Amino acid sequence: MSGFLAGLCAAALPLLAAGYWLGRRTTRPQSLGGLGTPVEHATFQTLHTASLAAPPLRAGLTEETARKAARRLRSLLGTDALCLTDDTRVLTWDGVGAHHRGEIMEHLTGPLETGRGEAFRLTCRAPDCPVRWAVVAPLTVDDRVHGALVACAPRESAVLVRAAAEVARFVSVQLELAELDRSRTRLIEAEIKALRAQISPHFIFNSLAVIASFVRTDPERARELLLEFADFIRYSFRRHGDFTTLADELHAMEHYLALVRARFGDRLTVTLQIAPEVLPVSLPFLCLQPLVENAVKHGLEGKTGTCHIRITAQDAGSEALVVIEDDGVGMDPELLRRILAGEVSPSGGIGLSNVDDRLRQVYGDDHGLVIETAPGAGMKITVRLPKYQPGVHSATRLIES
Incomplete structure (x- = not known):
């Protein structure tokens, strides 16, 4: 109720x-x-x-x-x-x-x-x-x-x-x-600020280092990457609203991936399969990028050779189904459980628990992250996003209760 x-x-x-x-x-x-x-x-x-x-x-x-x-x-x-x-x-x-x-x-x-x-x-x-x-x-x-x-x-x-x-x-x-409503809003704002703080330091340093490396050898490439960097930072630190659309979140993710690919070159390949009908679906701001960053981190760290990341967004009736999958080193399921429960701080502070908490707060416990992983088996993260607009879900759940 x-x-x-x-x-x-x-x-x-x-x-x-x-x-x-x-x-x-x-x-x-x-x-x-x-x-x-x-x-x-x-x-x-x-x-x-x-x-x-x-x-x-x-x-x-x-x-x-x-x-x-x-x-x-x-x-x-x-x-x-x-x-x-x-x-x-x-x-x-x-x-x-x-x-x-x-x-x-x-x-x-x-x-x-x-x-x-x-x-x-x-x-x-x-x-x-x-x-x-x-x-x-x-x-x-x-x-x-x-x-x-x-x-x-x-x-x-x-x-x-x-x-x-x-x-x-x-x-x-x-x-x-x-x-309680005000406390919840303050909590969400604090979590977004914390997530920004987790992402920004190492990402900004690495991105600027990559851009600097192209300044003399390929000035046009450096210019393109600088624009990608500016667009991603502008989106990440925007101040209007707790929600965004799947289209905007994916667009910001593309800016992020362009910078990552410039850094790792042929070691990283990314496949995207996006159904156009789910692009207008709303979701909490800055939810997908931390999941993609997690895939990059666990797909490349501790592994030689290439990493392939596959991102799909499909129509699933009353929901949009977003899946982010990598073929990296994977993780011990028990360690993952403890990270999501807040019992252990993840190395690098990528923010899986942050995203999981916010999804549960907005949509309910049955819409938390679904993660499949094992050591050496990569990781698959599934996000289920209801198609109703922010604010409408409370009325829907009220009727159901």
Whole structure:
């Protein structure tokens, strides 16, 4: 089950009691529209309203997200007014009585420090203002108070105290999911930076050394290789987006292979077989080049003679199948397992575990690298890429769960 659905169920189900109470007050049998009993109708309305309030909150607690969610949250509680705050100010006020902002903030010091809810009377000289009482429910993420949900009503209500606490818990769950999303994004960015750091030092040195060797003997060849080098570096260090297309990734890989072939000459041969229909398929940025570099490394190191690398990308129904195969020295399967598990650091830091981790994070554990190898038997790496666009997979998996 996806994080969103789990969070919605965990936080929304306790709201049903409040939804049932509100439904008894506001729902008439003749307005059910075929949804069944008043209790069933109230349950549906509560869950539906909660689902509408959740998406803005998944972006964190800001003025904009609070404003978008406040009206739905107030509808859940059926109150005259509702406001959301951070730890210093009111982010949004929905409903009547906005002139109570200052008074509300004065009462928030205790709840924000202790993380405990409070209820208090409001002082108001406006005769037409219905707001006379407020309930404060703190919003907590990882045991730290980030703000508060404040529900305002004409009079005290024990039901409203409970309902406000449950709605605040629902909001807190969404904020926790938002923090998890941000943590995941930061992790992916850190892994890409780490992968760049692993690739760059030795590759840049070797490439520049090869280019320098052609400067006097073949200036035109040196110029061509310098352009290949510039294009590959520009792609590797780009900053827009975590995803790319298979076409762009293969194009960058060709720049890399041109530099490698210039270095090793006839010792390295590469065969590519690419189905045109899979070129638009999306995949995590900088996934294929580390696998090709791994093939070059294990195909040439510790081996005399030539190395042949075969790269194929085929249409496999709902997936694109990418295979990178070399006839090099291979590897002990147990050592490979430990490398992918992070128990052993690979020599040269080629990044197989980095790519495997990112594929699993994006597509699930069943889409990690499939590697076949043995000492002296070369290595075959298979990558299965779903054809849906980035971001669509979560909805697909939600439906399946």
